[in-house]
Amino acid sequence: MTINARANGGRPAHLDDVSKAIIEQLQRDGRRSYSDIGRAVGLSEAAVRQRVQRLQETGVMQIVAVTDPTQLGFARQAMIGVRVSGDTRAVADRLAELGEIDYVVLTAGSFDLLAEVVCEDDEQLIALLNDRIRSIEGVASTETFVYLRLHKQHYDWGTR
Template sequence: MIDKKNKIIIEELQRDGRATITEIAKKIGLTSMGAKKRVDKLIKEGLIKVKALVNVEKFEIKLALIAMELESGEVLRDMLNKFENCPRIIKFFVTTGAYNLFALVWAENYYTLESISLESCSLRAQKGVRRFEFYPIADIYYDTFMDIKVIAEKTEKIAPCGVYCGGCERYKRERCQGCPSTIFYKGRL
């Protein structure tokens, strides 16, 4: 249940995900054990998740919003399944408008961002995409922290979407940093 104490817990963790249980307990007027039980329950019930976010401004990461019109529900499900583990996609959004799928994507530079919209690893290149609009994001307001997937151990030769970066012409010409989950990745994350 989201009562006032739970709302305060959520607010505090949104303000600072490293807030201590003792600090939270003082804010809500409970013992540390009482506060810990509440935090644990919120996490266990899937109501909150505490994780590290990346400051895209400090890392000079480029973002883009992609709008797609897909021809069917089957194509939509295939797209979501194929790119579920793609480290370049921050979020997918399914909508009911003319464009039925939006994606928020990231890259280290505009050349790599362009590759995300053009190459075989791109969403545009997938079967069943009727229309595709690509909007690079110029400015972010209020909060520059994003849920960027950082993969420390790059052991794979094939990207999660099934593409081999080593054979890509844009990658060979250094117009793409490669997939962040593969051994070919040349970026800073």
């Protein structure tokens, strides 16, 4: 599922304290039952189910399984900085279509875009860079930051 920051017309969603508490419960354990969450936040199972469905439908949150790519045979991960000549959004759209890319952001600074890639090996990374990314119209240059080891990856930062 692609996160679309404009799903709410570009405005941040307003969440009440109960919805925030539900999100935090799911961030700790995405498999937690609606009845357990309901007890923790003071709602019925049905009310929690409705709120979760609404949070998903509006794009505020998604519930996914997070895997360790190295355990699944994807030995090469990298962040690719992309400098663009022309429409940055068009290049971002093209990058987002590539299966090896799991994360694309428009940035300010040295790069116009950052794209995170997950590949089986260095040969797949080379092919992705040379044959597919650098051939996209508007890609002026790239710089690749190969991940040596994933040191921290958490999704439980809450709703602040």
